[in-house]
Amino acid sequence: MIKAENLIRKFGSSIAVNDISFEVKEGENLILLGTSGCGKTTTLRMINRLIEPDSGTVFIDGIDVRTRQPEELRRGIGYVLQSHGLFPHYTVAENIAIVPQLLKWNKADTRKRAEELFHKLNLDPALAGQYPAALSGGQQQRVGLARSLMVNPPVLLMDEPFGALDNLTRISIRKEFKALDELVKKTVIMVTHDVQEAFEMGDRICLMDKGEIKQIGTPEELLFHPASDFVADFFKEQRLQLELKSVLVAELLPGYSDRNITVWERMEQLLHEGHSGENRLNNESVPDNSVDIEGLMSAFSAYKKG
Numbered sequence: 001m002i003k004a005e006n007l008i009r010k011f012g013s014s015i016a017v018n019d020i021s022f023e024v025k026e027g028e029n030l031i032l033l034g035t036s037g038c039g040k041t042t043t044l045r046m047i048n049r050l051i052e053p054d055s056g057t058v059f060i061d062g063i064d065v066r067t068r069q070p071e072e073l074r075r076g077i078g079y080v081l082q083s084h085g086l087f088p089h090y091t092v093a094e095n096i097a098i099v100p101q102l103l104k105w106n107k108a109d110t111r112k113r114a115e116e117l118f119h120k121l122n123l124d125p126a127l128a129g130q131y132p133a134a135l136s137g138g139q140q141q142r143v144g145l146a147r148s149l150m151v152n153p154p155v156l157l158m159d160e161p162f163g164a165l166d167n168l169t170r171i172s173i174r175k176e177f178k179a180l181d182e183l184v185k186k187t188v189i190m191v192t193h194d195v196q197e198a199f200e201m202g203d204r205i206c207l208m209d210k211g212e213i214k215q216i217g218t219p220e221e222l223l224f225h226p227a228s229d230f231v232a233d234f235f236k237e238q239r240l241q242l243e244l245k246s247v248l249v250a251e252l253l254p255g256y257s258d259r260n261i262t263v264w265e266r267m268e269q270l271l272h273e274g275h276s277g278e279n280r281l282n283n284e285s286v287p288d289n290s291v292d293i294e295g296l297m298s299a300f301s302a303y304k305k306g
């Protein structure tokens with residue numbers, strides 16, 4: 001669906017992006033990961049033509065983006081920024097109605113879609129009449145996402161979308177975002193420098209350094225089959241946590257009923273149930289309760305020993 005071919009972009013004499021190519025399939029979530037200044041944002045902005053490459057081509061659905069008018073192109077690509085990008089002198093409702101207005105939606109449809117997204121993003125409808133400054137950072141970020149989703153673009157670009165939030169808000173909001181049905185269907189490219197975030201959110205991760213791609217692959221591939229010492233070293237400090245986030249319970253226990261839950265997520269559930277004193281057998285949201293933390297850890301360690 002998105003194909004970047006041999007992109008090069010210089011600023012003066014320094015090369016921000018140095019001949020990179022990658023593909024993102026429809027519905028996939030690709031994370032651009034790397035330390036500050038490695039070229040992630042420049043790469044992202046070449047997709048919606050906020051930055052033009054010096055050479056190379058971006059295709060969306062096989063069409064060279066340079067053949068499309070930038071404004072028209074961007075209406076079909078949601079864009080979420082770290083600083084939410086809301087206009088301070090517009091109310092929340094006015095902010096999220098901007099693109100629908102450009103597309104000449106009628107007011108009733110705009111209101112209906114806004115209400116739907118407010119509900120999905122756990123936003124209080126009363127916030128619609130407020131100005132962005134009156135909202136918390138988490139609320140502003142939700143509104144920023146609602147705005148980018150209003151006209152249901154098939155592609156979403158997110159640049160450090162949780163970067164301005166405190167750690168606890170950040171962790172809970174990214175979990176919500178990951179589970180959001182509107183995002184599951186979309187082709188998403190997200191920039192982050194946070195390794196844990198990349199492993200939680202990404203179907204595949206594109207690890208960059210100094211304008212180049214060091215490796216693209218699933219979290220598991222990067223962790224267990226690093227292409228170089230650079231890649232292995234990049235994840236060294238957080239390795240155990242990342243392994244727990246990248247391995248599925250079903251890989252350890254083939255009969256496990258929830259095929260998509262990671263060992264990390266299941267451990268969090270088990271700990272939460274332990275703390276809240278819930279009766280696990282009555283918790284219908286957990287499809288298979290037959291394994292406890294000790295069982296999970298010993299299956300994980302057997303898996304690692306191979």
Ligand SMILES: Nc1ncnc2c1ncn2[C@@H]1O[C@H](COP(=O)(O)OP(=O)(O)OP(=O)(O)O)[C@@H](O)[C@H]1O
Pocket residue numbers: 011014015016034035036037038039040041042043193
């Ligand atoms: N408009 C610009 N003018 C000059 N240099 C720029 C410009 N934009 C980016 N650069 C330089 O290009 C390089 C890559 O920047 P880019 O913002 O893409 O990196 P990044 O990986 O997104 O970093 P960060 O996580 O800090 O945002 C950096 O050295 C940066 O200083």
